[in-house]
Amino acid sequence: MTRTIMHIDMNAFFAAVEQQSNPALRDHPVAVVGSQQRTIILTSSYEARKYGVKTGMTLYEARQKCPQLQLVKANNRLYTYVSSQIMQIFQDYTPLMEVSSVDEAFLDVSGSLSYYGSVERIAYLIKSRIKARLGLICSVGIAPNKLLAKLASDMHKPDGLTVIQVEEIPELLENLPIGEICGIGRKTTQKLNRLGIFSCGQLGRFSVIKLRRQFGVIGEQLVLMGRGIDSRPVVSPEQEAEVKTVGHSMTLRKDISLREDIAKFLLQLAEMVGRRARRYGVSGRTVTLIVRRSDFSTFSRQQIQSLPINSSEDIYYAVLRILDGLLLTQPVRLLGVRLSNLQHRGRQLLLLQEERRREQLTVSLDQVNDRHGEFTVMSGSLLTVKGKGSHVISPAWRPEGIRNIGVQ
DNA sequence: TCTGGGGTCCTAGGACCC
């Protein structure tokens, strides 16, 4: 049974949204950056790309390439709102929609074809509605599976519409560089190159046994990728697996060494993680501290708690215990806190009465904080530090409610 | 003014148990 899968990718999403909301930015080279000083280019407008300004570049590098580049700080709320508008449009054409990030989605339109006449017509309708309503453009890829639909949407940007027919697949893949495939990154490309594999055609013909030896379970998948075979279904938000980790990390404005300074930031991070975990209705038994040193080397240490936790205090003290066991010989550049081994509400054991009361207090504090920002209100023992945590949104971020957090 | 932040999945090695 042949499926018809559509992949839709918003072009230069953050930058385009900014240009749309501020006409003064239109037709100018624009880049969206994180909120902190030490940041990178998150997205650049097509005008900026002409100068070579790309995602991941440092500000210094970007300004070298394009001195008149206009920088805009990421505006999470705005992108959230626009993203949800877009996803709503998608859902008018099929219930089988998978949100893969804030600006990307897969649609299985196999069942909608007869109603609309053709898949090109669905693509046309989606594109024109997004353009009319939000002033944004996107690239659409259409193919028999997700792997190829994603590849197709990348082939023509901006404002592309690319269809890959079943009979075209072998010729298309024969000389396609392996790195073009989603899932084959820099390291895997290098490893495959060392085996003499450069094109998807070569990959698809390579010995599965040898690839398995080199790559483990990925070996089989690699060969299938080379052949353009992919049976993964489009997974709608309701069918999606529950979240497995909740974490926050921040690159500090300046490297720090003092334990009390480190603790201050850990408190902020613990609060952010705790608040999100509570909003998701999850608690976790594993707490991880992530540290990046000034030389950029990064390590993590985790500790299992006797009971699942999600209060900011519990997370903070857990992460402090880990910190106490560390010998830091270098200044710290980045700190991160992660909660994993999650238990979802509903599956959780009944809380003792006292714990429940404590939780209710935490929830009411969260309600105030949700309205006024982090650290407006905190319970007594944590009142020593004030300041807002940074909230850089990433393209991997997804609208609230779109991620399955296991709440009925 | 060198190098963000949110995740998922996989692996290798060790502890521990039967």
Add this chain to the structure above:
DNA sequence: TCTGGGGTCCTAGGACCC
């Protein structure tokens, strides 16, 4: 008595994605 082997859980790190 000279050393099996499977299973599970845990830790730390790395690849990859957007």
